[in-house]
Amino acid sequence: MSRRIPASTIRRLSHYLRSLEDIEGEGRETVSSEELADRGQTTAAQVRKDLSHFGSFGKRGLGYRVEELRGRLRQILGVDRVWRVALIGAGRIGSALFEYPAFELRGYECVAIVDADPEKIGATWGALRIRPPEEIESLIDTLGIELVILAVPAQAAQQITDRAVHAGIKGILNFAPIRLKVPAHLAVEDVNLVMQLEALSFAITQRGSGD
């Protein structure tokens, strides 16, 4: 039951949640920390330590009730409710994301799409009409949007961010390869695929030369 939670713990909690869904799908009722560890590339002690930051959810000798733990994790991760999301940038990556069903399945509901291209503004994607950037603030405000998926070119990203932040959003999933300047309290997750490719080439290069 501690205060500051390591980011690595949060990542693992997401894995545990996915594993629990799988296990529930298999019809199982309980699960041990050891099994969760096996499915998540970690150790049983780590699983228990991770969970212990938030309380004690298991029964000694038995393990965890799958359904209960799943509910607890959803609560902890804040996915026990619907999050209203705006997609800003209806380009290549934006359209792939929009059609990706996994987001909505997890409670992230895209309720607005914004793009600056006059050719795109007004077009309909699913049930949504693409809106111009001028409407960002009012959309966020009237639709109660808390999260933004930012998929615009790098040079537009900071400006859009400032406006979204000003309108009261709470978190950003940022695809633009820049470090956004935001108030300290705001949550930002960067998706940087070039960095991940570089991690791969480093690992491969290192391995070859190192030992």
Next chain:
Amino acid sequence: MSRRIPASTIRRLSHYLRSLEDIEGEGRETVSSEELADRGQTTAAQVRKDLSHFGSFGKRGLGYRVEELRGRLRQILGVDRVWRVALIGAGRIGSALFEYPAFELRGYECVAIVDADPEKIGATWGALRIRPPEEIESLIDTLGIELVILAVPAQAAQQITDRAVHAGIKGILNFAPIRLKVPAHLAVEDVNLVMQLEALSFAITQRGSGD
């Protein structure tokens, strides 16, 4: 000059490299650890420690010569050469990635596209023709492919991986939301956007209830 390098160091090195490119674009010749730190959301001491794992590249009193450090980082990260990449899965995310210029700019050159859909096989994207999965091994072999960008549905991912690994690839950028089973020496980077959204909703939820 140590042996085992933290993953967080590698991530920061990528940031430093990008910052150095910006700085070079601004026409500057030298840079201090402090300025690199400011641009990278870290500290000057951390920058110096990160670099010190690989040697000493700066001059006391002066800082680092931008061009030289950039070259060293490219060498360290293994991006001082071209990496041949296969894109497997020519769907929504695959097509966004294929058209993303940042990869090629950094030396990741897509030299093959594979998809299982008969409607897609044979189509041309840029200068490439989409190949059927049966050809994975021979493409990897004859084209000298070392990296795979895996953008197929989760249920196909492991099978494709096994074949690519068998054919000798060295790293995988994996978009499928499963943990791939690969030999220990193989480099895998997972892109898991749902996990990143969950990190956001956790941070937001936590902040609200915590303090």
Next chain:
DNA sequence: TAGATTTTGTGACGTTTTTCACAAGTGGCG
């Protein structure tokens, strides 16, 4: 009920990573 068996929750411990602090280089300038 007693004893064997299982598995959690957690304090203590060990390792990794970050931060700190400063001696030692470097160039500029009077």
Next chain:
DNA sequence: CGCCACTTGTGAAAAACGTCACAAAATCTA
């Protein structure tokens, strides 16, 4: 040249994170 201002590189200290080991709780068996 000698001093000053600046900045690196790096041991040592601190903090963060992960692992271990075991008492405690729960079930099962007979």
